[in-house]
Amino acid sequence: xxxxxxxxxxxxxxxxxxxxxxxxxxxxxxxxxxxxxxxxxxxxxxxxxxxxxxxxxxxxxxxxxxxxxxxxxxxxxxxxxxxxxxxxxxxxxxx
Numbered sequence: 001x002x003x004x005x006x007x008x009x010x011x012x013x014x015x016x017x018x019x020x021x022x023x024x025x026x027x028x029x030x031x032x033x034x035x036x037x038x039x040x041x042x043x044x045x046x047x048x049x050x051x052x053x054x055x056x057x058x059x060x061x062x063x064x065x066x067x068x069x070x071x072x073x074x075x076x077x078x079x080x081x082x083x084x085x086x087x088x089x090x091x092x093x094x095x
Contacts, residue, residue, distance in 0.1 A: 014079045017059070021052055022075065035076040056082060 019033045026042045033042075039049065046069075053069050060082055068081045 014082060015075055018052070018056070018075055018078050021055055025052055033075060035074065035079070037075050038073055039075070039078075040073070052078065053081075 015035045022028060022033060022039075022042065022044075023030065025048055026044055028042055044052075049069055049072060053064050056078070057064055062082060064081055072078050072081060
């Protein structure tokens with residue numbers, strides 16, 4: 001698969017949206033979060049992760065199994081849980 005496939009772009013876009021959300025939840029400085037950032041390094045606990053999951057469910061219109069969140073370690077892991085799903089029109093994570 002080539003790097004410029006639509007699925008890759010959708011995941012990159014979703015990672016960017018997740019970064020915006022996590023900045024708000026953990027008050028992280030701009031520029032400090034990447035796809036490889038470990039959520040534990042941000043001081044996120046299980047409640048923070050559930051909050052992020054619920055906001056993403058609302059944004060994407062897709063339910064996420066609770067068990068999926070238990071496997072999430074990085075920003076990219078969280079994006080993969082939603083597998084390139086597009087956000088619902090009119091909704092945004094930007095505060």
